[in-house]
Amino acid sequence: MNTIIKQRFSVPFEYPVCFSENIFDPENRSFAAILEQGKQVKTFFVIDSGVAESHPDLIQNIQEYAKAYESIFYLCAEPVIVPGGETCKNDPSVYEKIVEATHIHGIDRHSYIVAIGGGAVLDMAGFAAAISHRGIRLVRVPTTVLSQNDSGVGVKTSVNSFGKKNYLGTFTPPVAVINDFEFLKTLDDRDWRSGISEAIKVALIKDLSFFEWLEENAIAMADRQMEPMQKQIIRSAQMHLDHIAGKDPFEFGSSRPLDFGHWAAHKLEHLSNYRVRHGEAVALGIALDSTYSYLKGMITKGELDRIITLIQNLGFELYQPELSGENLLKGLKEFQEHLGGQLTIMLLEKLGKGVEVHEMDHDLILQAIGMLQEWNALAPTKH
Incomplete structure (x- = not known):
């Protein structure tokens, strides 16, 4: 006997792409509003080393912002600094470090990983988030022109392998994308x-x-x-988003x-x-x-x-x-x-x-x- 049961369902996806400046200024509520759930949520930050070097006060600003909105979210550990550019996608130990952090700090599917950096760091951190607990909520904070107008607003995550770009990856929409134009001022x-x-x-x-x-x-x-x-x-971001929302967002x-x-x-x-x-x-x-x-x-x-x-x-x-x-x-x-x-x-x-x-x-x-x-x-x- 041959029996076939066909399964069919659809899952709607929706996430905001925000444009702002100085998002970790306590007077700017945009970031906290993204995380607001009516209860305090756990967050873990992954920061591009180039961004950390160009913005030496960033971690302190994040910590002070977390104190200002402690009823909404808290930092479960010190932010981890990762190499920027393709280096972070070529070295498996980088994304494995984030996966390990989810284990050590009990970061679960109701927690948030916040990735701050260029497109490569967002790709890599998104991949680590996607494969941990089958998907930890990801907030992207793109810091380059390319990641703000294209790669950071989409649904792809990836790392490089076998000498091939983006060989390992997933299609996993973020919870939100926050483009902070202030980061662009320090780009070369x-x-x-x-x-x-x-x-x-x-x-x-x-x-x-x-x-x-x-x-x-x-x-x-x-x-x-x-x-x-x-x-x-x-x-550009709007046009990329419009395309993603079209016929084949996961590129079947x-x-x-x-x-x-x-x-x-x-x-x-x-x-x-x-x-x-x-x-x-x-x-x-x-x-x-x-x-x-x-x-x-x-x-x-x-x-x-x-x-x-x-x-x-x-x-x-x-x-x-x-x-x-x-x-x-x-x-x-x-x-x-x-x-x-x-x-x-x-x-x-x-x-x-x-x-x-x-x-x-x-x-x-x-x-x-x-x-x-x-x-x-x-x-x-x-x-």
Whole structure:
């Protein structure tokens, strides 16, 4: 006898993405309001080492804030400081340290892990939270442009393994995301501009008007003007959230339009031993796939020129030596493996509209790389 019982249920997800400043000033109730449950809750903080160094009073501010709102939450242990960047995702002992802390301090599914840092730290801490007790509540406090406008507002957690980016991970929505613009003021120029590449990405595949806005404000953002940067972050975050709420938030299929420019970016990061930062690699990946789109006759030379000009006006390089040779092409196969099915690459049909393809011409990829190398030599970055 063959018997099949089909199970079906749905679980709604909802979480706020807040934009604020000085969130650990006792006069700012935003953070405490996120944790408020009518009873005192246990919290454990994970802090990016770069953030801790740039904000030496941060831990003291957190402790004083906790005292001010002790009826809402308390610190179960001293915050743990973890290395920032891909280092924390490459070394398993880092996320294991957080998992161990959940055991030592009795951090359970009704407690909160609060991760403060760039996208890599948020990915890693989110992974540790997701696999402990099958999911401890996570509050993300992104501190870079890239994590505030893209990676920090989404539902992914991950660490790197087997030499592959994000090989281990989960889809686990946070309880809340709190973007504190004050953290951006201490970023170096590379990290300041790096995250803008994700805004270019989403604008190119979804919204011509946003792309035009980026063109108009590129120089101002490169010059570290805060107002346009804040507007860019909020608009980009909204577009990423709108996409996540669409048809396939947990990416069961092979369609991943928000990975425009990322197949090459992920491989470039690894080939450079993460000397090239994620946002820088994405900018280069966008330039590569846009040039490829032009060589395939999908966009005009004028459209390509606008994309390249925007990328250069923001201060990005168009070429890195790791792009040479066949090693980059291995990234296509690895990307397909990461998708878990058919190769699906987002290219451009026109500015503001992406189109998916299922194969790439290796000769044209190499030709596109050559063009980027030539342009980079002729027109060095301005910032």
